[in-house]
Amino acid sequence: MLPILLSRNRCAACFRQFNKLEHLVEHMRVSYHSVHEPTCGICRKHCRSFESLREHLIGPLPKQECKNIFSIRGCKFCLAIFESSYALRVHQERCQLSGLNAGVLARLANLGIRDNLSMDNIGRARGSQVVALACKMVGGGIDGSLDVCARVCLIDENENIIFHTYVKPTIPVTNYRYETTGIRPEYLRDAMPLRQVQTKIHDFLCNGEPMWRIRPKGGRARILVGHGLDHDLDRLQIDYPSVMIRDTAKYPPLMKTSKLSNSLNYDIQTGIQDPYEDCVATMRLYTRMRSQNHRVEDYPLAADPQNRNNFAAWRQSELERMNPDQMLEISRSDYYCWCLDSN
Ligand SMILES: [Zn+2]
Ligand SMILES: [Zn+2]
């Protein structure tokens, strides 16, 4: 068979090879490839997640040509490729710093920090509109398996603590989970009541905007960053619109596709943790994702009304006349890429 025929049925994004053109068209209709997918800086292959890009560049089972170049000029933190090993060194110092062990920073930041910091002075502040939230849960219920929020932290984009407090549980605590929470009964005895914590956080997030008017762009409400926020917000009994939520556990490029490796060097830590560390880790992950340098498109989402059914709108015969690059050109993302928050 001629190689040219083979490459005609090859997906321009993930490089999957199809026997028949109609199968490639079918693949393009459902895969929502886009410029927002993690992409190899060498061969331009699109991956579903940073984890699969890491496998492609580092292993297990890397693509050898890409691995060879990556090992000389590739950043092992953000997986970008640089012009020279010098350019890589300059970049990597900064990149590594932004992934610095959050535990060290927590201890630094905690010097001079009191729990139960007041949000009153920052409540209407301009500037950073992105905040990260994390909770620590203790156990309730007969077997102690029910998560009960006992500590909560909120930081701004510069990793300053906005709010950091113990929360008085509304039901009896049957397991303090001390090995991971470091929480003792006496810390919660006179802690802030849940109701008050809820109100403070909710008001701070909405920032004076009524809930029904909250919209992703141009409003005063804040973007909320976290890991597994559904659970945190559920335990705190806080309602917040999903358009304002950036959850590192639900962002497709950061989702784990297997248990082989960790996406971007941010491991869920073990041992006693301060929720501040979780806030810092997720905030850094968010700002790194937001700073991705992707091509700007007028209507970046497949779900944007202007693009609705961008593939369905085309007749099969029209699509079959396109080459793989042209098909990729009209394909749009099925998730909201966080780079879109930056413009
Ligand atoms: Zn593909
Ligand atoms: Zn993007």
Ligand SMILES: [Zn+2]
């Ligand atoms: Zn590659």
Ligand SMILES: [Zn+2]
């Ligand atoms: Zn990097």
